Amino acid sequence: MTAPAAVRPRAGVGTPSLPIRARLTLIYFGSFLVVAVALLSCVYLLMRNLATPPVAPVAPGGGPPPVAASPASGLFQASAIALAVCGVIALGAGRLMAGRALAPVNRVTATAARIAAGNLHQRVGLAGPDDDVKRLADTVDGMLSRLEAAFEAQRRFAANASHELLTPLATSRAILEVAAAHPERCDMSELTSKLLAVNERGERIVEALLTLAWADYGGVERRDVDLAAVVGEAVERAGAEAEARGVSVRVRLGAARVDGDPVLLGRLADNLVVNAVRHNHPGGLVEVSSVDSGGAATLTVSNTGAAVAPGTVGQLFEPFVRLRPRTQQDGVPGQxxxxxxxxxxxxxxxxxxxxxANPEGGLTVCVRFPGPTRR
Structure with a gap:
């Protein structure tokens, strides 16, 4: 029965390695050592070839003259001692230089450790010349700023979503509790109508959240879509509400093709047109147009309405941000x-x-799609 062969660890997996400071120290020391040995070797060879030993006098009795010591051999011994002393100094200096070179990297590491503990507002804030380490620190700071904004937006979204989802449930519970406490005063048709309205609101919230999650997740089934036809259907669906509000809709739809998901594109068109109708005033105007320039489709929706501060336009695209407070929405069932x-x-x-933001009031929203992918 043969013994199982020993399993060798793969290179880089489970094998110890020197820390980067020790590796930099050895690199500095090795570079100094190579240059110093080469320099001393050149000096030694030069002295050996150029030095001419003095002619010693003939010894009495006709014996061989005594051998004179070569200056090159003494130089070699002195150089070896100097090399050893300088090598020790170079080793210490290399460690010190490696530590100073890695200090900014250690600062980035310490900041990352503090952030990992939940302190997202920390930044490296490295000052100095625009070198590789400074660019690394600036990149980390930019990434941290984006992460902090994303986490903050996620917290707001979770808080607002939970509030929006709990509101219909709390309303339904209150209606049912009142009906249970006073059954003799309960009108079944009125109770049913109220519960259906609350349930419809809850369905709209859930559907909107699912659509938002679907779009954010990137679940886009791309196909060739006629954007003009999608927008035209959205305008037709909003026609009754626009007529009821006294809002005119002007449509100019040119041929435009888009590579995209027809369901998501339909929701985009619906929301653009419905928002333009609802956030308007009686006698107002909504203009919808689609064009194709160079194979890229552009959808533009503009409306009249209340004045919008230019500095707040970007906030309107955040979840649960409304143009006006809910109590002033004139009955608009928006979320x-x-x-x-x-x-x-x-x-x-x-x-x-x-x-x-339009100078006379309202918004102009423009969506520019990339050209369709040729198959």
Whole structure:
């Protein structure tokens, strides 16, 4: 029965290695040693070839003259001693230089350790020349800023989503508790109507959250889509509400093709048109247009309405951010997710999204899609 062969660890897996400071020290020391040995060897060979030993007098009795000591041999011994002393000094200096060179990297490491403990507002803030280490620290600072903003947005989203989802449940519970406490005063048709309205609101919230998660996840099934047809259907679906609000819709749809998900593109068009209708005033106007320039489709939706501060336009694309407080929405059943869905769908399709506050009021939102992929 043969013994099992010993398993050799793979290189770099489970094998000890020197820390980077020790490796840099050895590199500095090795470089000095190579240069010093080469220099001393050249000096030794030069002295050996150039030195001419003095002619010794003939010894009495005709014996051989005594051998004179070569100056090169003495130089070699002195050089070896100097090399050993300088090598020790170079080893200490190399360790000191490696420590100073790695100090900024250690600062980045310490900052990362503090951040890992939950302190996301920390930054490296490395000062000095624009070298490789400074660029590394600046890159880490930029990454930390983006991570802090993403985590903060995620916290706000979770808090707002939980509030929005609990509101319909709390409303339904309150309606049922009142009906249970006073069954003789309960009108079944009125109770049913109220519960259906609350349930419909909960469904809209869940559907909007699922669409937002789907777009953010990147689940885009790309196919050749007629963007003009998708937008035209969205305008038709919003026609009744626009008529009820006294808002005119002007449509100019040119041929435009997009590589994308037809369901998500439909939600984007619906939200753009519905937001433009709802956040408007009686007698207002909504303009919807699509064009194709150089194979890239562009969708533009502009509306009249209340004035929007230019500095707050970017905030409208955050989840659960509304143009006006809920109590002033004139009965609009919004959840504050429409603009966030628009941004998520645009990003999932690699499209550029811009929003501009109109001087006379309202917004102009432009979505520029990349050209379709030729198959």
């Amino acid at each position: 504050g997710l429409g603009m966030a869905i628009i941004r998520a769908v645009a990003q999932a399709h690699g499209a550029g999204l811009t929003a501009t």
